[in-house]
Amino acid sequence: MYYKTTGYRIFNVFNVALLILLAVMCVVPLIHVLAVSFSSKAAADANLVGLWPIQFSVEAYKKTMFNPVFLHSIWISVLRTVIGTAITLFLTFLAAYPLSKEESVFKGRTIYSWLFVFSMVFTGGLVPFYIVIQKLGLIDSFWVLVLPGAVNTFLVILMMNFFRGIPKELEEAAFMDGAGPFRTLFTMYLPISMPSIATITLFSMVFHWNSWFDGLLYLNNSNQFPLATFLQTVIIQQDMSSMSASPKEMELISQTTVKAAQIFIGAAPILIVYPFLQKFFVKGMTLGSVKE
Amino acid sequence: MKTLKKTWPFHVMLLPSMIFLLLFSYLPMGGIVMAFQNYKPWLGFTGSEWVGLDNFRYLFERQDSVQVIWNTLIIAVLKLIFNLLVPFVFAILLNEIRRVKLQRTIQTLVYLPHFLSWVILGGILIDLLATDGFANRIISSVFGIQPIFFLGDNDWFRFTVIVSDVWKEFGYNTIIFLAALAGINPALYEAAEMDGATRWKQTIHITIPAIIPIAAVVGTLALGNVLNAGFDQIFNLYNPLVYQKGDIIDTFVYRTAILNGEMGFGTAIGLFKSVISMILILLAYRAAAKWANYRIF
Amino acid sequence: MGMKRIAAVLLTTMLTAGSLAACGGGGTSSNGAASATTENAYKEKYDPPVTISTVWGVDPTLQFKNGESIENNVATKWAKDKLGIDIKSLWSVTDTNGAFATKMRLAMSSGQEMPDVVTIGDTDSQLAQDLIDSGMFSEVGPLFDKYASDTWKKAMSQDPNAWNPYIREGKKMGIPVLDYAYNHDYVLWIRQDWLNKLGMKAPTTMDELEKVMDAFKNKNPDGLSPDKVVPLSIGFKTSMNTWMGDPSWIFGAYGTLPQQWNVAADGTLQYGSVQPGMKEGLSKLKEWFDKGYIPKEAALWDENKTSEPAVAGTAGIIPGPYWMSGWPLQDTVKNVPDAVWKPITIPVGPNGKAMRHGTSTTNGVILINKNMKHPEALFTYENYMFDNLANPDAKGEFKNGLFKGYDYDLDASGNTVPIDKIPGGYVNSVRYLLVRDGARIPNAQMDALLKLANGSKPETRLERDVATNYGKETPEAAKVLMSQKDISFPDMFTGPTTQSMKTKMDYLNKIESQTFNEIIYGKSPIDAFDTFVQTWKSSGGDDVTKEVNDWYSSIKK
Structure with a gap:
């Protein structure tokens, strides 16, 4: 076995050490945010907090937990992520299959795929987009968060390339049995595509969780904002130079610790979901199991 | 070989996506005409004055145009390369870790920075990379050199931007490659093992060839971004000391078009970027088809 | 990689813009005859009620209670x-x-109904200028003269330059x-406890300031090592002319203020950053940088x-x-725990000169739609605000605050309670009003603060507000500020962006x-x-200067 050789063992030690170091480097900023969220406001505003809270306080979490708008925004985000991802997944899965055929099998697939790519590269911009949204009656509707971004070229092409890796023999066998494309897709491709579906799901979820611009512009009422939009309105630094600022307002704007708590809570759900999706990436899950 | 006689089910499968694209992508694309107008919202598309290529001319006629476009290209291309290469290598290395728990933990941790916005990370980096900050203390104790002004030195700024971007995104970008690795048939490794191939040989001959196509796809689609050097990041990190090497098209457009509501000019820049991207994607597509006989999409 | 594309689209969508539908024409809000103004249209109360339509840019920190929203709340009911x-x-x-x-631009592009009244803050001054250019909004000068109350008119006359940005061909648009005047005019805040321990007095000249900064750094009274002390905390990232950590007074000591238009000896406007005084200021800053003062x-x-x-206690001075x-x-x-911050005056330069960036007494503009049926209703509303809310002597319903249970509350004996004791929490309901901040009289705040600084008990609503919510040193700081009233110089160019500015100024x-840093x-x-x-002048600066002066002479007429 290769992993029993001395050379590989030495490599393994270095490899593990290197990756752990990288992992630590990646987790440091979040620990900092967490430390700030548990510090006193005075220490946070003075930028005294490193990786450990100073003048420990849970004030920020109390404020966050009693903020109904914040809590509701998490719910909206969960809703948009679940529904949005479901729609995207369905559309992507459906579109990727015919695209994965050769031009000789499915005449026209190349035109379709260029239509996808072209739509990714060129955009008409905000104004015409807004007009379309408005004419469709989507302004101030929950659906404006899910529908416009439902088709994502990147994901379709990714999925298509995963499909291409599936041996042709499987499909041919299904056709032999008299299955049509739809049945082949859902009974044969679906179960063996779990790693790629997990990938697409994850990308789509992260996209929905992080999107803020649509909420800001197409929803009128901040009570209906998804979390990312809410956070954006909190985190961004206001241009004070032309505001009639007063200490009272500055106090409200510069809630460093509350922001930190909200950032942390905001990232938590998507971090919790990740390990669940991870198990689909496990080796041997895919084609190996199909052979049985 | 039996092929399908009818392809209508394929068209049906694509129909929903096409409706979405038509509504939310192709219909709004008519707005590109703004690039050739001095667009005024109250005059609209029919009423605004046609100015031909004036909007484009402005992009190229500034004294610093060449510098800004060049900065954008360098930063974006280097980011593209390293955001492909680092996750690629990282995925392979991570795949070598045999303890599943450790592997998953590392994978989860490296994906964390993706969820912090540049506003937050910018603040952290300014402290971390300060001349008397943590990074410089390490560097001076290890190498014994003068502190490096990472964010305020024209020689270092691009480096800092690229490294910090790769650091933020590599964990997230690794996911695609991990999925590709999971799709490799274990039988291939078993067979290689029988033949007495070392792990290195297996990596070269099985692992890498198996994930190269995905890397090509991701790389090609990333070309769609070739003139987006990362507005949020640069905007939060740049400062007057590094305008020379750090000012990019998007920051420049932000200052001139967005803040002033110059929508025509903004559209023109967007169109310029799209055209360049499209050309590069086409070239990459042709190249892959010609030399690797692989159709990326 | 791929998904970042989507993030980039957010930006691109902001950048790019276009319009599909042939939807140009604005001003489609109401098709009735424009302002059916009769002589006694103005009323104290309208019966049947009249409607004013508007649009809102809601301050992100603004909160609501009792299930209200900006559309429907205590202020709209009132x-x-x-x-x-x-x-x-x-x-x-x-x-x-x-x-x-x-x-707002999208709403115009898609041909949506335009509001009767819209208030636009100075952050969006370009939008305000665009809206005026659109021709959808009416001249307001005659309306103001006819309907505005005396309180409002008097308040407006406190700043003769207030109208400047909105004058087009002599018409007030x-x-x-x-x-409030002087709201962002800065003073220097200094660690008085450090001064005391060092036995030094507050610096009044640049030379004295240097000695103080040197002592703060090298003989730090709190025992901080020199490299840990920031004697003067200033920053240049956004601009050299801002509101906190602002370095512009350093140039002011040499007779110029950067990044704004100042009145020259000959009465024309000149750009501060290209005046000779800048060079002296810059070499001073370089010297301070080398010595580690900044x-x-x-x-x-x-x-x-x-x-x-400053908050950490490692800075000695912050503007x-x-x-x-x-x-x-x-x-x-x-x-x-020992830290004591005190306000001091801006130190004078070698010629005894001091200058600081002054803030404008306006923070936005109200535009009135050409098709608004009852423009007088806006004045009914605002006059009431000026007479009852802004006027410090008012004894009416707003004498304790705006809305009880929102921005103030009373205890059993009729005294106002601290804002954090309001049942259900404090909300800044003044931001629910049709015009931002309701109404403010520029001098009112300083007058209130000076009165407090001279030892008077707070009596009026405004006095009580500043006394409880503005920090304990604020009255004294106001006094310090007003002792140097004449060194505040606001940017004198407030007109619409000129043609050369659009193409050259960035x-x-x-x-x-770049050069200064x-x-x-x-x-x-x-x-x-x-x-x-030289470069500045030849690369368009001269053109800009000419256009700025053309504007300046046009409003001086």
Whole structure:
């Protein structure tokens, strides 16, 4: 076995050490945010907090937990992520299959795929987009968060390339049995595509969780904002130079610790979901199991 | 070989996506005409004055145009390369870790920075990379050199931007490659093992060839971004000391078009970027088809 | 990689713009005859009620209680009951990342109904100018003369330049929104406890200031090592002319203020950054940088960053508004219990001269739709605000605050309770009003503060407000500020962006910041300033100066 050789063992030690170091480097900023969220406001505003809270306080979490708008925004985000991802997944899965055929099998697939790519590269911009949204009656509707971004070229092409890796023999066998494309897709491709579906799901979820611009512009009422939009309105630094600022307002704007708590809570759900999706990436899950 | 006689089910499968694209992508694309107008919202598309290529001319006629476009290209291309290469290598290395728990933990941790916005990370980096900050203390104790002004030195700024971007995104970008690795048939490794191939040989001959196509796809689609050097990041990190090497098209457009509501000019820049991207994607597509006989999409 | 594309689209969508539908024509709001104004249209209360439609850019920090929203709240109910004015909201947007301006432009592009009345803040001044250009909004001068109350008119006359930005060919096209005067004019805040321990007195000249900074750094009274002390906390990231951590007074000591238009000896406007005084100021800053008096990372620091060492107790001096003892300096004692911040005057330069950036007394503009049926209703509303809310002597329903249970509350014996004791929490309901901040008389705030500084008990609503909510050093800081009333110089160019500005100004600003910072950091010699001035002039600066002066002489007429 290769992993029993001395050379590989030495490599393994270095490899593990290197990756752990990288992992630590990646987790440091979040620990900092967490430390700030548990510090006193005075220490946070003075930028005294490193990786450990100073003048420990849970004030920020109390404020966050009693903020109904914040809590509701998490719910909206969960809703948009679940529904949005479901729609995207369905559309992507459906579109990727015919695209994965050769031009000789499915005449026209190349035109379709260029239509996808072209739509990714060129955009008409905000104004015409807004007009379309408005004419469709989507302004101030929950659906404006899910529908416009439902088709994502990147994901379709990714999925298509995963499909291409599936041996042709499987499909041919299904056709032999008299299955049509739809049945082949859902009974044969679906179960063996779990790693790629997990990938697409994850990308789509992260996209929905992080999107803020649509909420800001197409929803009128901040009570209906998804979390990312809410956070954006909190985190961004206001241009004070032309505001009639007063200490009272500055106090409200510069809630460093509350922001930190909200950032942390905001990232938590998507971090919790990740390990669940991870198990689909496990080796041997895919084609190996199909052979049985 | 039996092929399908009818392809209508394929068209049906694509129909929903096409409706979405038509509504939310192709219909709004008519707005590109703004690039050739001095667009005024109250005059609209029919009423605004046609100015031909004036909007484009402005992009190229500034004294610093060449510098800004060049900065954008360098930063974006280097980011593209390293955001492909680092996750690629990282995925392979991570795949070598045999303890599943450790592997998953590392994978989860490296994906964390993706969820912090540049506003937050910018603040952290300014402290971390300060001349008397943590990074410089390490560097001076290890190498014994003068502190490096990472964010305020024209020689270092691009480096800092690229490294910090790769650091933020590599964990997230690794996911695609991990999925590709999971799709490799274990039988291939078993067979290689029988033949007495070392792990290195297996990596070269099985692992890498198996994930190269995905890397090509991701790389090609990333070309769609070739003139987006990362507005949020640069905007939060740049400062007057590094305008020379750090000012990019998007920051420049932000200052001139967005803040002033110059929508025509903004559209023109967007169109310029799209055209360049499209050309590069086409070239990459042709190249892959010609030399690797692989159709990326 | 791929998904980042989507993030980039967010930006691109902001950048790019176009319009599909043939939907240009604006001003389609109401098709009735424009302003059916008769002689006694103006009423104290309208019965049947009249409607004013508007749109809102909602301040992100604004909160609501009792299930209210910007469309429907205590203020809209009040207006209907008290004045017979129905405030109709067409749309609202949380105003961050320029969302209000974007949405306004989108609404125009898609041919949506335009509001009767819209208030636009100075952050969106370009939008205000565009809306005036659109021709959808009416001249307001005659309306103001006819309907505005005396209180309002008097308040407006406190600043003769207030109307300047909105005058087109001699016509007043928008009503300036008045703000408190001197609100962002800075003083220097200094660690009085450090001065005391060193036995030094507050510096009044640049030379004395240098001695103090040197002592703060090298003989620090708290025993901090020199490299840990920031004697003077200033930052240049956004601009050299801002509101907190602002360095512009250093140039002021040599007779110029950067990044704004100042009146020259001959009465024309000249750009501050290209005047000879800048060179002296820059070499002074370079000297201070080399000696470690200013932060090593000053070029990377924005306003908020400069306050960090001040709050941490490692900074000795920070320039900032008179209200800074209420925020953020009140927190310093929590980190350094002995810390005492005191306001001092701006030190004078070698010729006894001092200048500081002055803030404008307006913070936005009210535009009135050409097709508004009852423009007089707006005046009914605002007159009431000026007479009863802004006027410090008013004894009416607003004598304790705006809305009981929202921004103030009374205890059993009729005294106002501290704002954090209001049942259900304090909300800044003044921001629910049709015009931002209701109404403000420019001098009122300073008058109130000076009265408190002279030992009077707070009596009026405004006096009580500043006494409880503005920090304990604020009255004294106001006094310090007003002792140097004449050194405040606001930017004198407030007109619409000129043609050359649109195409040239960004580049000019860029080379300016670049040159100045490079000089301070020793990357360019001080003579680079002269080269910069040459380049500035030849690269469009002269054209801009000419256009600015054309505008200035047009409004001087």
